[in-house]
Amino acid sequence: MERSGMGDELNYVPTDRATLQTKVKENIFAIGDATNIPASKAGSVAHFEGEILLENILRYIKGEALKEEFDGHANCFIETGHGKALLIDFNYTHEPVTGTFPFPGVGPLSLLKESRMNHMGKMAFKWIYWNMLITGRHLPFVSAQMTEAGKVFDE
Numbered sequence: 620m621e622r623s624g625m626g627d628e629l630n631y632v633p634t635d636r637a638t639l640q641t642k643v644k645e646n647i648f649a650i651g652d653a654t655n656i657p658a659s660k661a662g663s664v665a666h667f668e669g670e671i672l673l674e675n676i677l678r679y680i681k682g683e684a685l686k687e688e689f690d691g692h693a694n695c696f697i698e699t700g701h702g703k704a705l706l707i708d709f710n711y712t713h714e715p716v717t718g719t720f721p722f723p724g725v726g727p728l729s730l731l732k733e734s735r736m737n738h739m740g741k742m743a744f745k746w747i748y749w750n751m752l753i754t755g756r757h758l759p760f761v762s763a764q765m766t767e768a769g770k771v772f773d774e
């Protein structure tokens with residue numbers, strides 16, 4: 620397969636971690652597994668990056684200042700077996716936090732803690748993925764940037 624020549628020594632595209640503008644050409648922006656930013660190579664990261672990428676491409680075309688807003692946010696279920704799962708939420712500056720999601724103090728999902736409810740959440744996400752995410756609808760209670768409500772942050 621022919622390569623673009625945009626990759627670094629590991630073949631990741633050098634990219635600004637906050638604006639998602641590449642450092643190779645100012646009119647090229649990058650998201651997902653292709654970038655060299657210090658975020659997880661995960662579907663949720665590519666999804667959250669997409670919101671900032673779209674905004675910044677439109678700003679670039681209009682000659683406006685880019686938003687330096689991507690914070691490395693990742694939010695992922697991890698199946699742990701026996702009908703349970705973990706839910707992890709983190710960004711560039713915070714290791715996976717504890718707390719509740721999406722409702723502060725209520726949940727029903729618990730962060731960084733194995734539970735049956737998290738597994739149910741993962742199963743429900745299958746429907747949400749195919750019927751909302753892929754169709755481009757906004758997901759309620761989930762934001763591109765990591766929110767602090769209901770989460771415990773160690774200093």
Ligand SMILES: Cc1cc2nc3c(=O)[nH]c(=O)nc-3n(C[C@H](O)[C@H](O)[C@H](O)COP(=O)(O)OP(=O)(O)OC[C@H]3O[C@@H](n4cnc5c(N)ncnc54)[C@H](O)[C@@H]3O)c2cc1C
Nearest residue numbers: 620621650651652653659660661662663664665694695696
């Ligand atoms: C086995 C596995 C399990 C995973 N499980 C999870 C999970 O549970 N949760 C999670 O959040 N993430 C998971 N991931 C990671 C997630 O799939 C990736 O982070 C995400 O798909 C990255 O999206 P992307 O659009 O950057 O790249 P991709 O989804 O890889 O899309 C890149 C596309 O570009 C195409 N392409 C490549 N080269 C060219 C070319 N030269 N010309 C044209 N097209 C080209 C490819 O065919 C592909 O369709 C998993 C990954 C793997 C491999």
